[in-house]
Amino acid sequence: MTNPTDDNLARAQERAKHGRQQDSGVIVIRAVAMPADTNPAGDIFGGWLMAQMDLAAGNMAGRVSGGRCVTVAVEAMQFLRAVKVGDEVTLYATLIKVGRTSMRIHIDVWARARYDTNHAKVTSADFVFVALDDDGNPRGFVEDNT
Numbered sequence: 840m841t842n843p844t845d846d847n848l849a850r851a852q853e854r855a856k857h858g859r860q861q862d863s864g865v866i867v868i869r870a871v872a873m874p875a876d877t878n879p880a881g882d883i884f885g886g887w888l889m890a891q892m893d894l895a896a897g898n899m900a901g902r903v904s905g906g907r908c909v910t911v912a913v914e915a916m917q918f919l920r921a922v923k924v925g926d927e928v929t930l931y932a933t934l935i936k937v938g939r940t941s942m943r944i945h946i947d948v949w950a951r952a953r954y955d956t957n958h959a960k961v962t963s964a965d966f967v968f969v970a971l972d973d974d975g976n977p978r979g980f981v982e983d984n985t
């Protein structure tokens with residue numbers, strides 16, 4: 840016979856999982872959309888989401904290149920659904936390509952209502968980051984590529 844405490848823990852652990860964790864990359868940011876981030880209609884402002892995506896990609900770019908990086912391009916962004924105040928927003932990052940000084944990082948954003956278990960994809964885009972040296976010039980970061 841199973842211990843009810845163990846069952847509760849197992850159920851809670853199941854709820855704590857995010858269904859897209861393996862498919863959509865590494866969770867880099869998980870945030871709650873706040874009232875200060877709304878547009879005049881009361882939905883979350885797209886610019887807030889774009890900033891979170893830039894932060895998420897920048898986080899991965901910094902880890903990959905081991906130093907200062909800058910966004911040089913953002914490609915193919917579409918907003919698929921609105922984000923509401925209180926939604927939990929999760930940003931997943933996948934490193935798609937590295938060049939000599941650049942990295943292409945795909946960001947997927949999923950959201951769920953605060954007390955719901957269903958989540959839906961909100962947007963995605965590719966961010967290109969360039970590693971920079973102290974003088975702000977492109978910096979080779981992969982040993983074989985420098």
Ligand SMILES: CC(C)(COP(=O)(O)OP(=O)(O)OC[C@H]1O[C@@H](n2cnc3c(N)ncnc32)[C@H](O)[C@@H]1OP(=O)(O)O)[C@@H](O)C(=O)NCCC(=O)NCCS
Nearest residue numbers: 909910911912937938939940941942967968969975976977
């Ligand atoms: C990033 C920056 C230093 C690159 O300078 P640059 O003269 O274009 O440098 P390069 O031509 O050597 O390109 C560097 C790398 O970026 C890539 N790149 C440059 N522009 C790109 C673009 N629009 N899309 C995709 N990749 C691009 C190049 O292919 C190259 O990649 P690789 O070294 O891996 O082959 C310069 O464009 C810059 O400072 N931009 C402003 C960035 C910024 O301030 N971002 C924040 C905005 S608030």
